[in-house]
Amino acid sequence: MIRSQRYWNPAVETMPHSEIRRLQLRKFQRIFKWTYDNSRFHRRLYDQAGVRPSDIHSFDDIRRIPCVEKSMMRSVQRKDPFPYGDPLAVPLEEVVEFRQTSGTTGQPVYQADTWQDWEWWAESWAYIMWAQGYRPKDRVFLPFGYNVFVAFWAAHYATEKLGAEIVPGGVLDTQARILKIQELQATAMMATPTYVLSMADTARQKMGIDPRELGIQRITCAGEPGASIPSTKQRMEEAWNAKVYDHAGATEIGAWCYECEEQSGGLHVNEAFFLVEIQDIETGEYIVEPGRRGKMIITALDRIGQPCVRFDSKDVIEWQEESCPWGRTFRLIKGGVIGRADDITKVKGVLLSPSAIEEVVRGVDGLGDEFEIIVDKVGDIDRISLKVEIDKGKEDQRTAIETELKDQLRLKTNLRYKLEFHDYGTLPRYEVKAKRFKDLRKGH
């Protein structure tokens, strides 16, 4: 009976949204008080702003609480209690898990978790996996480096929690991982979109194995927006003959949103575990209605070791108008994480989102999966260079491919590009998070 249950938690995932909001307010009040009482870093911040737990009675009150940014954490860490510094809200001996951010945007931030926090991580992933159809019969292969980065660690423990079988594919190269999937008849796996495509490419080009015949039925992605970019999702689903689902999470936050089996074009925010607010990047106004993009301010409502209260994530999102056809009442964000507030930049006076370019490149037949975007200046004029690869065997169609690419770029991004066509396999390959966007202009 449990296997046919659609929801991991049928009580909260179908709760009327007004009740979810009341639950969020109660839980916010609780975590804010915990954080104020136990983290010296946060208490300083809130005292300076003149906000105390007894002041918080409504969502409007919550907006008076100052946000925390990653840069603030960097400056207070590597001090006692070492190495977390005074954001830590529990005695050091209660910390059982260390992770750190990737350092993509600067010095890595350390993250402490208690065992309760780690249970909570696995619990949030159990919501994701159950909603994406994982069940106890599944054999889940995790092809990632099990190390200091959180990546799919919590998915490992969630797989155990929901009763499926985990195959840790850590210190194996790509070919060995593919052979292990084949040998064990794994039914599911998880990876970044870049690596999902790269594995398929390796199987086909170097091993003569058709990834569609490996028996993988579902793939959960993280780390990049690709699984919510329709053309990239389609490439992955076709390459593996599998359903591909997106999810978003972060070391300092947790696994906060996920696509469900319905694949309705949006990702559910786990509103029982997180409070998501959206703020206009330019005006600071809070956005509550669907269809307007802003940056996400997020609170993890149950994380106690190193709390995440009103964290300015810089992720750009928007609420989706439509609700989930399956009846899950957690709100949806449209198209997942659209980009990063610090990646979306003005070029020639037009807002440029790397995700929009990815959507175009991955939608043009005859182009390989890899690409690179470089923004620089020629004199005072912005220039965007886009490097792409022609698929093997499609070289004779280059003129048609180039025309299609130019047309789609103009249509979808309203910008002109300096296009560079490279031989297949010559652009950099990435195994985890890809770095395909470079802004070389002064001040960027």
Added chain:
Amino acid sequence: MKSKNNLHEMDAKIQTLKKAAQELKDSSDDFPAVFRNCSRILASIKMLEINVSDLIQENRG
């Protein structure tokens, strides 16, 4: 959605579990195998509270 009555019944059992685990932990500070396993059990019980008790309890800490 599960009925509120059902959730209340579940919550009562969760609180019984929590009380027993906490009492066992409190009585075992010189017995690491019991003390540490109780800590982990209490963390799991917290997940039950998040999934059930929080939905019906207004002010439980």
